[in-house]
Amino acid sequence: MENERARSLVFDRPLTHAQPGQYLMAWLPEVGEKPFSIAGSDPLKITVVAVGPVSQALCQLKIGERVWVRGPLGSGYQPGGRRHLLVGGGYGAAPLFYLAQTLLARGEEVQVCLGARGQADLMLVSAFESAGCRTRITTDDGSAGEKGLVTQAVQAAIETFSPDTVYACGPVPMLVAVARLCEEKSINCQLSWEALIRCGMGLCGSCELDPEICQQTGVPQGWLTCKDGPVFQKNNQNSLS
């Protein structure tokens, strides 16, 4: 149990070559199939927030029960520089924790900003802290950390920590805000987008990122979250364009 509504599922085998930021499609027969970020590759791990049929069924599985997965799919984070700021909203904390582990193992510096509606929705806070990351918390209702949006915390972290790269995963408005902040401050950022993933194979077009959002955030038009993403890398330094 990561919090009251989230659960980590640890599989009995590794998913080799899975990178932080990549995802898999998890299928439960008769229930459905949905994308989940890879939260660890050896053994394979995903962290699921129970919000609807598939996620609830996953959270209710007993140890030893079977989950069918296809993946790793999509493109993950490509760490750049040595000072890393991770920004998570909701389940976004899960892939970021996997990224943090990878970066810390390299001996690099990691700070984390986590946002949620309230304390009950916060995930993995103590995990980040005991791994050795400076962690800033915001909640909409002030029930934990600072009251407000996670972007406030990001702004502060940028000033004090001056990260080389910002990595974000969470709801679309958060990503748009992070993109804007990073552009202003000329910091490279890597944004992991969420969209309605159906085929997960770059065929059906369902996961195309909204053209408006693309325009606002510098993502190219016709960008497919499932195949080109979920992570989009935005170079705000040394950009030639």
Add this chain to the structure above:
Amino acid sequence: MENERARSLVFDRPLTHAQPGQYLMAWLPEVGEKPFSIAGSDPLKITVVAVGPVSQALCQLKIGERVWVRGPLGSGYQPGGRRHLLVGGGYGAAPLFYLAQTLLARGEEVQVCLGARGQADLMLVSAFESAGCRTRITTDDGSAGEKGLVTQAVQAAIETFSPDTVYACGPVPMLVAVARLCEEKSINCQLSWEALIRCGMGLCGSCELDPEICQQTGVPQGWLTCKDGPVFQKNNQNSLS
């Protein structure tokens, strides 16, 4: 040109893992597809006697023209012992010459009996001789070597050379006679059969060796020349049955 009606085709690439005794299917679009014994694997080589449409078309190809091949197919010779007697009729000399090369390269002793209708049908005689094999020739009409059947020569060679294994490739009656001789003398033999090969994949049943011949020569019933063969190994020594 190996003789007046035979020609060796040397390909511009190797067919790796091809063993002496194995064959390939050679296809010429609009003409047809037929099996040919592999007469060398690096570069790939086959020796073709012009007798009908496919073999004639192959013999008329110009250097640089394309032949389509699938293979290696079937099972080849499995050399046993150190004294080897090779018995060829017709195009059978081609795979046996490849076998002889392999055995000589190991420093083992090789003798050869070659039979044909007449001198014009003899193949590769000087090739075997210059490779260092003692070679006995028979022709039906006496136009070269001894007059008579190749089995006479085999009988003589068995007495004087006392081979560990006899390897034969040629027409069915010759193989039956060689099988009988080897059984009498308790010598292991490996016979390469000819049959109407169509699929070459062990599916269509066309190349099943005649049940009568199977009975006469100890080949199991329902034996497929294209897949179980073309080489059948008959153990006449240390047999448990």
Add this chain to the structure above:
Amino acid sequence: MTDLSCAFLNLHLKNPTVLASGILGTSPTLLERVARAGAGAVTSKSCGPEPRAGHPNPVCLDWGGGLINAIGLTNPGIEEETRHLTASAQRLRPLGVPLIASIFAPSVEAFAEVARKVSAALPDLIEVNISCPNVGDEFGTPFAGLPETAAAVTAAVKAATDIPISVKLAPNVPVIARIARAVVEAGADAITAVNTMPGMVIDADAGRPVLANKMGGISGPALKPIALRCVAEIARAVKVPIIGTGGITTGRDAAEMIMAGASAVGIGSAAWYRGPEVFDAIVSELAEWMQAAGYSSIEEMRGIAIQ
């Protein structure tokens, strides 16, 4: 212990694997070989009224995703075939392996005639291969292509013999359930599904189709999902037992076919991929898989994927 034995109509099969028609079923010795290799039942190569040499080479190839063949219904004619099948039945009886005799013909009347003649060999089942073109139709539409022609052949064969019949359907129809219903209403005791899917392999360098006959039938792995769908549709539409055939190469494939609703599993191209001894291999893989998955009989698994 996992029990693989199963009933198919009035027949008892040691296991659900069945040698598919056209593969190694050309002689009593080959049928016996396959029976000894572990098949639960064996089907002879389709035989028609007259001897046929078949097509010239190339007749078959492995194109990567499966096979394609145009053997051309090579057969010795029904008189000679009936003698072969009589001998085959004698060899198979002591082994407890039922013999299925496959027949084809160019017209409804000829189908009846061939069925009548082959019955003299006392096969355990007659398989009616209706994928051959109807020579009476201006487009040569296969009898399997329309409910009417499929039913006409079925009724004629049924009237000509007392031996149970299985009608072999083609996958290239818009609604296979409709053909299945038509043949069952016309008297089919069982259905074999499916025959090969018509295809063509072209060699770009040659600028030609590879098969001498140009077109041929696709079998092997590429056919599996097509065959599973056909069997599932048929199993939902009719109650007769089905020999599910197409792309079955492993014990797990066989399990999937039974889950789609098949009572027995036809195996052809796998003899290329894994050799003629593939039957024993598939049977033991199936037994192991069922054991691990907790199934104790074929019946328990049958049709569960379409419920």
Add this chain to the structure above:
Amino acid sequence: MTDLSCAFLNLHLKNPTVLASGILGTSPTLLERVARAGAGAVTSKSCGPEPRAGHPNPVCLDWGGGLINAIGLTNPGIEEETRHLTASAQRLRPLGVPLIASIFAPSVEAFAEVARKVSAALPDLIEVNISCPNVGDEFGTPFAGLPETAAAVTAAVKAATDIPISVKLAPNVPVIARIARAVVEAGADAITAVNTMPGMVIDADAGRPVLANKMGGISGPALKPIALRCVAEIARAVKVPIIGTGGITTGRDAAEMIMAGASAVGIGSAAWYRGPEVFDAIVSELAEWMQAAGYSSIEEMRGIAIQ
């Protein structure tokens, strides 16, 4: 230099590759992306009279020999789609890449209505996807399944629009040449062949079909020999140009399809195997292959395998 440009009806294509319907053709931005990735023409996702959400997940998977999908004809309804297509046509015109608008409907009348509406977007060609089930038929036989229904849809669409039409045929028919002849006689200007082949993938461990819709359409490599055969049969039967579609993944595959008689080559599943930028790759492979083989134009290669 090898010239890949070709005429298709009154259209000029820079090269013979065409984005197949249902792949990445859901928005003006995606159609533009594919055009910029090198496609000679692009087809939009099939659109029907009413918005449809499509089937729940899983909707698509790679089963090893190809793909299977049951997206469920997700579309925004023809009114909204016509706005999208108007925008798409504007984006594509400066790139010199023709737009093909794909439509479907549950009845002959609805086909005419959808064709009339979509014509307002001025696509260069309307593709009539008749593989959808005929809701007026008791078995739900697809319109593509019978010459009569295929012709009826064709005639109705033809009467409703002045834009040239290509009718998209299904591979699961007994004699595709017969359907082709029927739609050409009813006024089809071109033919797209083929749509996916119905199939089912079962997961033995789950004991269930993997797709939520159970059945789906097979595409990719497993479909290639089936599609080549369909195109060859159609090219022998009718004179209209064909968009040959099914399993084309490389330049060499494209050459084979043209040799079978296609005038242009549809590409769908290859976007999974090699990414959305596959068009440029296939085009340059085709040019290189033609150069090495000594062909200087598409026309020179067309149909040579069926002569």
